[in-house]
Amino acid sequence: MHEPVVYVxxxxxxxxxxxxxxxxxxxxxxxxxxxxxxxLEDYTPGTPGCVVLDVRMPGINGMDLHRxxxxxxxxxxxxxxxxxxxxPMAIRxxxxxxxxxxxxxxxxxxxxxxVQAAISHHRDVQSQKEESVLLSERFDELTPRETQVMQxxxxxxxxxxxxxDLGISIKTVELHxxxxxxxxxxxxxxxxxxxxxxAGIETP
Numbered sequence: 342m343h344e345p346v347v348y349v350x351x352x353x354x355x356x357x358x359x360x361x362x363x364x365x366x367x368x369x370x371x372x373x374x375x376x377x378x379x380x381l382e383d384y385t386p387g388t389p390g391c392v393v394l395d396v397r398m399p400g401i402n403g404m405d406l407h408r409x410x411x412x413x414x415x416x417x418x419x420x421x422x423x424x425x426x427x428x429p430m431a432i433r434x435x436x437x438x439x440x441x442x443x444x445x446x447x448x449x450x451x452x453x454x455x456v457q458a459a460i461s462h463h464r465d466v467q468s469q470k471e472e473s474v475l476l477s478e479r480f481d482e483l484t485p486r487e488t489q490v491m492q493x494x495x496x497x498x499x500x501x502x503x504x505x506d507l508g509i510s511i512k513t514v515e516l517h518x519x520x521x522x523x524x525x526x527x528x529x530x531x532x533x534x535x536x537x538x539x540a541g542i543e544t545p
Contacts, residue, residue: 345463347391347393347456348371348372349372350377350394352395353395386414390460391420396430404430404434420441420456421434476539477541480537486517487521491521500514
């Protein structure tokens, strides 16, 4: 996995440089942007890390930038910073899935802790997605008939009903179930349900 990057978007040069020094003090790579559009043009969705952005900026303000960013990459954690915080703005930011909302002037240690927590959260989300993709690939190895049998098992159907529904013998159903469990490395129907949920396969 690539090294995480902290993107700082703030029109105040002193704030940008202060955050750069703070984050680099703990060996975190930082990219600075004076304007939201410059950041959007440079940002690559899926990049590990987090975004720290100011609310009040010329051009695209922080709230609109957050909304535009979520349309491109809903997983990237965003920490919104402002010197003009109010409750409605905080509520709006959190409803739009901001990772955190921090009011200026902030405590450096608190900012570091929240940035590191955001990076850790993003890493976990990406790992879960990668695991889901790998699991989906395992399910893709099943034949169409094995997939039909597996879906019936997930619905809780007994072999007799599966055989009747698919127009095959119970023995053939048992054979397909054995192949499904073998290919997926499972032993019980409960394990199959758990794995299907992890893979994002719809279950009853």
